[in-house]
Amino acid sequence: MSQQRHGSTPGHVRGDDAVQAFPDLPEATIARLPEYLRALHNLGEAGADTVSSEGLAAAAGVNSAKLRKDLSHLGSYGTRGVGYDVTLLIEQIEYVLGLDQRRAVCLVGLGNLGHALAGYDGFASRGFKIVALFDADESKVGEHIHGLAVRHIADLGRVAVEEKIAIGVIATPPGAAQAVADVLVDAGVTSILNFAPCVLSVPSNVDVRKVDLAIELQILSFHEHRKASLTALPGGRSAATAGNQEAVGS
Numbered sequence: 520m521s522q523q524r525h526g527s528t529p530g531h532v533r534g535d536d537a538v539q540a541f542p543d544l545p546e547a548t549i550a551r552l553p554e555y556l557r558a559l560h561n562l563g564e565a566g567a568d569t570v571s572s573e574g575l576a577a578a579a580g581v582n583s584a585k586l587r588k589d590l591s592h593l594g595s596y597g598t599r600g601v602g603y604d605v606t607l608l609i610e611q612i613e614y615v616l617g618l619d620q621r622r623a624v625c626l627v628g629l630g631n632l633g634h635a636l637a638g639y640d641g642f643a644s645r646g647f648k649i650v651a652l653f654d655a656d657e658s659k660v661g662e663h664i665h666g667l668a669v670r671h672i673a674d675l676g677r678v679a680v681e682e683k684i685a686i687g688v689i690a691t692p693p694g695a696a697q698a699v700a701d702v703l704v705d706a707g708v709t710s711i712l713n714f715a716p717c718v719l720s721v722p723s724n725v726d727v728r729k730v731d732l733a734i735e736l737q738i739l740s741f742h743e744h745r746k747a748s749l750t751a752l753p754g755g756r757s758a759a760t761a762g763n764q765e766a767v768g769s
């Protein structure tokens with residue numbers, strides 16, 4: 520997943536109180552915090568009270584030096600010989616990510632992808648509630664998907680205010696995505712997750728994150744290409760010993 524930046528202050532993520540409280544938090548660290556959180560939740564569910572930096576790094580798929588540096592930005596250093604308190608660290612990361620407040624999400628475009636996203640449990644279990652669905656196709660309006668009725672995109676402005684929508688997810692064809700982004704922005708939504716393969720133009724106070732699985736596949740294709748050229752080198756140097764793991768979205 521990539522982030523579109525806006526405005527005259529590159530690197531500054533706007534509209535997020537938690538991040539404003541940590542102005543020096545590097546973007547790459549922010550991107551890894553959800554990985555740590557997921558690993559910590561799994562460890563907590565497995566009964567762990569504490570975890571070493573090596574244990575947490577392995578569970579999150581990063582190296583432990585990077586993890587310690589990331590967590591030091593939050594003022595979290597763990598206890599020598601004991602490690603990090605799992606519950607405390609979960610609370611701390613949730614606070615930084617602003618997950619202590621439940622954020623209402625709307626989804627625009629209820630085609631193949633939109634249907635799958637609307638039924639995805641992973642949003643609710645991680646603190647995001649899809650409160651409204653919108654589409655421009657009259658034949659879809661009124662359809663119930665996982666308990667929510669699809670509304671017409673023309674109602675988005677009113678519903679966004681009523682439901683205090685914080686984040687808009689775009690799952691329309693790329694040709695419609697800019698118009699949908701404009702509607703979201705006019706409705707006061709300042710965070711957009713864009714699944715359409717296009718660049719959106721938005722005001723400087725709006726944050727856009729883009730998800731494009733095809734780009735991730737292209738990056739993997741590059742690694743395949745590189746591995747093939749390395750094994751073809753004289754001496755057959757293989758890259759297979761140094762696997763790289765990067766979360767989709769980082």
Ligand SMILES: NC(=O)c1ccc[n+]([C@@H]2O[C@H](COP(=O)([O-])OP(=O)(O)OC[C@H]3O[C@@H](n4cnc5c(N)ncnc54)[C@H](O)[C@@H]3O)[C@@H](O)[C@H]2O)c1
Pocket residue numbers: 627628629630631632633653654655656659672690691692693695698699713714715716730731732733
């Ligand atoms: N990010 C990814 O990895 C990924 C993966 C698959 C698809 N996609 C993208 O997601 C988008 C949706 O794909 P899909 O297969 O679900 O398409 P789809 O054609 O099945 O669905 C698109 C939906 O958007 C609605 N729509 C069109 N214009 C609209 C508008 N102005 N306002 C509101 N709704 C509108 C349509 O009525 C339809 O229901 C596409 O842009 C596609 O390229 C991204």
